Amino acid sequence: MSQHQRDLALSVDNLAQRANDRAGREPDWAWEQLCDLGLAYIGLAEERGGSGGSLGDLLVVVRGLAHAGLATPIVEASTAAYALGAVPVDGFATIAVERKRNLAPGPVTAEWSDIRFPDTAATLVVVAADAVLATALRQPGVTVVAGRDIADLPCGMVQFLQVPLAAVADAPPAGEVSDRLAMARAAALLGTACAAYELTRDYVLTRQQFGAPLIEIPAVSTALAQMAVRIGFTEAAFERALALCELSHCSSMRRLSAVASARIAAAELASLVARTAHQLHGALGFTEEYRLHRFTRALWAWRDADEPERDLCIRLGREALTAGEAALWQEISA
Amino acid sequence: MISPERTWSTLRDQVRQLTDEWLVVGRYAPRNDCWLRSFDLDFSRELAARGLIGITWPTEFGGAGLDARCRLAVTEELLRAGAPVAAHWIGDRQIGPAILRHGTPELQRELLPGIVAADYLFCLGMSEPEAGSDLAAVGTRARRLPGGWSVTGRKIWTSNAHRATHAYLLARTDDSGRKHEGLSELILDIDSPGIEISPIRDMSGEHHFNEVTFTEVFVPESRLIGVEGNGWRQVVEQLSFERGGPERVLSTYPLLTEAIAWLRDADDDRFDEELGALVARLATLRRQCWDIAQAVDNGHAPVVQAASLKYLGTEFENDVIEFARRIGLPTSRQSPLADALLASPGFTIRGGASEVLLSIVTRNEIRR
Numbered sequence: 158m159s160q161h162q163r164d165l166a167l168s169v170d171n172l173a174q175r176a177n178d179r180a181g182r183e184p185d186w187a188w189e190q191l192c193d194l195g196l197a198y199i200g201l202a203e204e205r206g207g208s209g210g211s212l213g214d215l216l217v218v219v220r221g222l223a224h225a226g227l228a229t230p231i232v233e234a235s236t237a238a239y240a241l242g243a244v245p246v247d248g249f250a251t252i253a254v255e256r257k258r259n260l261a262p263g264p265v266t267a268e269w270s271d272i273r274f275p276d277t278a279a280t281l282v283v284v285a286a287d288a289v290l291a292t293a294l295r296q297p298g299v300t301v302v303a304g305r306d307i308a309d310l311p312c313g314m315v316q317f318l319q320v321p322l323a324a325v326a327d328a329p330p331a332g333e334v335s336d337r338l339a340m341a342r343a344a345a346l347l348g349t350a351c352a353a354y355e356l357t358r359d360y361v362l363t364r365q366q367f368g369a370p371l372i373e374i375p376a377v378s379t380a381l382a383q384m385a386v387r388i389g390f391t392e393a394a395f396e397r398a399l400a401l402c403e404l405s406h407c408s409s410m411r412r413l414s415a416v417a418s419a420r421i422a423a424a425e426l427a428s429l430v431a432r433t434a435h436q437l438h439g440a441l442g443f444t445e446e447y448r449l450h451r452f453t454r455a456l457w458a459w460r461d462a463d464e465p466e467r468d469l470c471i472r473l474g475r476e477a478l479t480a481g482e483a484a485l486w487q488e489i490s491a
Numbered sequence: 492m493i494s495p496e497r498t499w500s501t502l503r504d505q506v507r508q509l510t511d512e513w514l515v516v517g518r519y520a521p522r523n524d525c526w527l528r529s530f531d532l533d534f535s536r537e538l539a540a541r542g543l544i545g546i547t548w549p550t551e552f553g554g555a556g557l558d559a560r561c562r563l564a565v566t567e568e569l570l571r572a573g574a575p576v577a578a579h580w581i582g583d584r585q586i587g588p589a590i591l592r593h594g595t596p597e598l599q600r601e602l603l604p605g606i607v608a609a610d611y612l613f614c615l616g617m618s619e620p621e622a623g624s625d626l627a628a629v630g631t632r633a634r635r636l637p638g639g640w641s642v643t644g645r646k647i648w649t650s651n652a653h654r655a656t657h658a659y660l661l662a663r664t665d666d667s668g669r670k671h672e673g674l675s676e677l678i679l680d681i682d683s684p685g686i687e688i689s690p691i692r693d694m695s696g697e698h699h700f701n702e703v704t705f706t707e708v709f710v711p712e713s714r715l716i717g718v719e720g721n722g723w724r725q726v727v728e729q730l731s732f733e734r735g736g737p738e739r740v741l742s743t744y745p746l747l748t749e750a751i752a753w754l755r756d757a758d759d760d761r762f763d764e765e766l767g768a769l770v771a772r773l774a775t776l777r778r779q780c781w782d783i784a785q786a787v788d789n790g791h792a793p794v795v796q797a798a799s800l801k802y803l804g805t806e807f808e809n810d811v812i813e814f815a816r817r818i819g820l821p822t823s824r825q826s827p828l829a830d831a832l833l834a835s836p837g838f839t840i841r842g843g844a845s846e847v848l849l850s851i852v853t854r855n856e857i858r859r
Binding site: 396 | 503564567568571747748751752754755760762763764765766767768770771772773774775776777778779782796799802803846849850852853855856857
């Protein structure tokens with residue numbers, strides 16, 4: 158981490174502290190602050206309304222917010238802004254990945270479930286296999302059915318009736334956009350998993366049963382170590398993918414498979430940590446009052462967000478079989 | 492000035508050239524667990540002739556003065572090819588580095604060129620019948636004599652001792668203090684009087700394990716590595732070399748290659764998801780090997796990282812076998828799957844059992 162990134166992480170911690178004082182009373186306060194402080198749109202050029210800086214810088218902020226348990230639209234909004242090449246003037250944009258249907262610019266009649274922040278976002282960006290499309294969410298023909306995901310975050314259905322979906326002018330390649338979304342989501346999963354892990358580590362070191370801290374129970378220390386090992390693994394996957402994303406001359410195939418590997422690792426980590434953190438906490442861990450569920454429910458909500466883990470695995474597997482072992486080895490040993 | 496990428500790519504090409512040459516004329520067959528079970532002195536000598544052993548060591552000893560990331564390029568290509576590297580592997584991987592870190596210049600001059608030439612082949616005298624996971628409990632005694640020590644004791648699970656020229660030995664030079672104090676590292680000639688080697692066949696029927704007994708074997712002073720009594724600290728560093736490499740991930744890579752070919756030939760897409768998950772893991776594990784090599788190049792001995800890598804990597808090696816089984820690869824006695832499966836219990840036990848590795852991680856987590 159550069160000094161600049163360390164400073165960013167500190168700013169986020171600071172913000173999180175102050176947000177906690179306002180918990181429940183002003184749910185949008187954190188997002189407003191992020192925008193005011195220029196932290197929301199890092200990684201987008203200043204002349205486009207962003208704050209400049211790298212993808213890595215942005216992901217430090219994303220990870221820090223997740224670690225603090227602060228839910229904001231930053232993953233969706235920052236990626237959507239990158240796709241649009243601008244920060245929307247009338248609010249923020251949300252984003253969805255479309256792998257099944259063939260979408261072309263023009264009037265669209267379709268339905269999406271699992272659109273995040275559909276009731277507060279101004280714009281929806283849809284990234285398909287080869288296209289980046291967008292449209293306003295408040296216009297005739299758009300119906301938003303508000304809902305909540307398992308983490309109680311806004312996630313609902315969006316219905317289009319002949320709504321004009323336009324190709325985004327000068328958009329980055331679709332693959333880059335979906336990779337960026339995956340990396341942001343992976344950063345959020347990592348930050349959340351680390352928070353749940355740290356809570357658990359502190360718990361098993363201090364909580365006593367049978368006259369000693371829980372960590373003295375062999376199965377407990379094994380479970381803790383397994384989480385720690387997997388966090389290190391996921392961080393390695395993440396760093397590898399981030400480095401490739403930041404390379405301007407990286408082949409899209411290499412970047413895609415590195416990002417998919419990192420995103421899959423983050424999803425697997427989420428599943429392991431959610432289950433293990435609860436197990437090691439006992440009943441206290443699944444009460445409403447205790448903090449753990451804020452993190453574990455986010456892990457459950459986000460592990461399959463944007464593109465389910467399963468689909469990413471299928472894509473990587475298909476690629477490996479199509480390209481063959483030699484090409485696979487090339488990617489792995491690069 | 493050649494870029495690192497160019498160097499790595501040249502090294503890979505050199506390895507592939509050799510293995511391709513040998514494959515084409517049938518001089519070797521790719522094997523799973525090749526770095527333990529596939530012993531071919533001619534191959535090791537050929538690798539040596541091409542300057543691919545001891546490549547990170549100073550040129551004055553016959554090395555190429557390259558870094559650990561370069562060695563990673565060489566070793567992972569060899570493992571990918573399932574090449575017969577067992578003869579020189581231990582000397583190259585950990586004995587040479589140990590001698591470089593702690594050995595006297597005389598010892599370095601005496602042994603390193605021989606390892607580089609694949610003339611000196613090493614086995615590891617570490618585990619004993621009563622000291623496996625608890626390596627610090629070793630009882631083989633090195634009693635001080637004028638000019639050296641007299642060694643008496645027993646080592647077990649000493650792979651390829653019967654084909655080695657030298658033995659690395661972890662022995663107790665002082666038993667007055669705690670068990671972690673009083674250990675020393677020594678190098679012995681395997682044909683020293685008083686050394687007896689008896690084979691232990693493993694369940695695959697193969698002979699790589701041995702029991703080695705030492706009865707008043709004389710070891711001269713010059714053969715001490717580092718400081719007498721500092722053996723524990725020294726061997727722990729050695730273990731991070733032993734645990735952090737691609738042979739903790741790629742032992743069953745030849746089987747994965749077969750599985751991919753199998754699925755391609757059958758045009759079977761039922762296993763895309765599973766294969767994708769394996770590929771994702773492999774890519775990340777390999778990255779971790781790279782991170783460890785980089786840490787070594789920066790002068791560290793990444794003990795916890797290496798333990799974590801070995802824990803996850805050997806789990807992966809086993810999962811490749813299960814994948815091959817699920818997709819329907821042949822399981823007859825001589826099949827690669829059977830070969831790998833019979834070798835597999837060793838993966839998560841040798842060089843640090845998985846349970847012990849996790850306890851290393853736990854200790855580190857508690858300390859944080």
